[in-house]
Amino acid sequence: MADTQKADTQKLVFMVLHGPDHPEHATIPFVMGCAALASDVEVVLGFQAEGVELVHAGVADGIHAPGFPPLAKLLQDYRELGGSLLVCGPCINSRGITAADLIEGAEVVAAGRFVAEITSATNSLVY
Amino acid sequence: MPAIATETELEAITADKIVDARGAACPGPLLEAKKGIGTVPVGAVIEIWSSDPVTKSDIGAWSGKVGHGFLGVLVADGYERVFVRRQK
Numbered sequence: 001m002a003d004t005q006k007a008d009t010q011k012l013v014f015m016v017l018h019g020p021d022h023p024e025h026a027t028i029p030f031v032m033g034c035a036a037l038a039s040d041v042e043v044v045l046g047f048q049a050e051g052v053e054l055v056h057a058g059v060a061d062g063i064h065a066p067g068f069p070p071l072a073k074l075l076q077d078y079r080e081l082g083g084s085l086l087v088c089g090p091c092i093n094s095r096g097i098t099a100a101d102l103i104e105g106a107e108v109v110a111a112g113r114f115v116a117e118i119t120s121a122t123n124s125l126v127y
Numbered sequence: 128m129p130a131i132a133t134e135t136e137l138e139a140i141t142a143d144k145i146v147d148a149r150g151a152a153c154p155g156p157l158l159e160a161k162k163g164i165g166t167v168p169v170g171a172v173i174e175i176w177s178s179d180p181v182t183k184s185d186i187g188a189w190s191g192k193v194g195h196g197f198l199g200v201l202v203a204d205g206y207e208r209v210f211v212r213r214q215k
Contacts, residue, residue: 035154035185038161039192069152077158 011042013117013124019050023065026054029127030074037081044117045078047106048088051127055087055106056097079105086113130187130199137201137210142174143167149178149206156182157189164195164213172198175209183209 014033018025033043053059054071063071079085085106092098092108099108118124132140146163148156156177163173175186183200186209190197196212 031154035157035189038154038157039189067152069155074154077154081158 009040009042010122011044011117011120012036013044013046013121015046015048015114015124015126016051016054017049018127019053020059020063021050023063023071024068025127026051026063027065027068027071027074029125030071030078031068032125033083034074034077034081037078037083041122043078043083044086044121045083046086046088046114046117048091048114052087052091052095052097055085055103056101057103060103075103086117088114130197132198132210134199134201137199137208140172140174140198140210142210143171144173146173146175148182149176151177151179153179153181153185157185160186160189160209160211164211167213169213169215172210172212175211176203176206177209178206180207183207186211 014029016029020026029045033045036043047055060071060075086109087102087106089108089110144163144167146159148159151159156175156179160173160175167173175182187197190211194215196214198210198212201208
C-alpha cells in the first residue's frame with residue numbers, strides 16, 4: 001500500500017524517463033530531489049522507460065552531466081536524505097533487468113503505485 | 128528573500144560554523160548548508176562559502192522555505208559568504 005502524504009508535509013514526485021544517453025535529463029531530477037529533501041519536502045523519484053537504467057547497479061557511476069555533480073554523488077546524497085526510489089516493473093522486465101540488479105533501496109512497483117504516489121503528491125514533474 | 132543584516136553587521140558576525148562549499152556545483156552548497164545548520168544550536172549562525180553566484184539566492188529561498196533566517200551576503204576574493212541563522 002502506498003504511503004500517504006502526511007497532513008503537514010509537502011510531497012513532490014519526479015518521473016524520470018531518460019537514461020544514460022541523456023545525462024542532463026537524467027541528472028536534473030536528482031538535483032531537484034535533493035534540493036526538495038533539504039527543504040523538508042518528501043520526494044519520490046519514479047523511474048520508467050529508459051530511466052530505469054539509472055538505478056541499475058553501477059550505471060550511475062558513469063554519468064556526469066557538465067555543470068552538475070556526478071550522478072553517483074547525487075544518488076548518494078538523495079538516499080542519505082531519505083528519498084524514495086520507485087522502479088517500473090514492466091520496464092525492467094523488458095530490458096532483462098531483475099530486482100536483484102538494482103541499487104539498494106530501489107523498489108519495484110507497477111502502475112497502481114505510481115498513480116497512488118502522484119495523486120497524493122503536492123505536485124508531479126516529468127523529466 | 129531579502130537580507131536582514133547590513134554589510135557592517137555581517138562583517139561583525141563571527142559564525143558558529145563555516146561551511147566551505149567552494150567549487151561545489153548545484154545543489155552541493157545547499158546540501159552542505161543543510162548538513163551544517165544541523166550541527167549548530169538554534170540561534171547560531173552558519174556561514175556558507177560558495178564560488179557559485181547562484182548560491183546566495185538558492186540559500187535565501189531555502190531559508191524562507193524551511194524557516195531559518197537569511198542574514199545576507201558578503202563578497203570575498205573569488206567567492207561569496209552567505210550568512211544564515213538557525214531559527215528552529
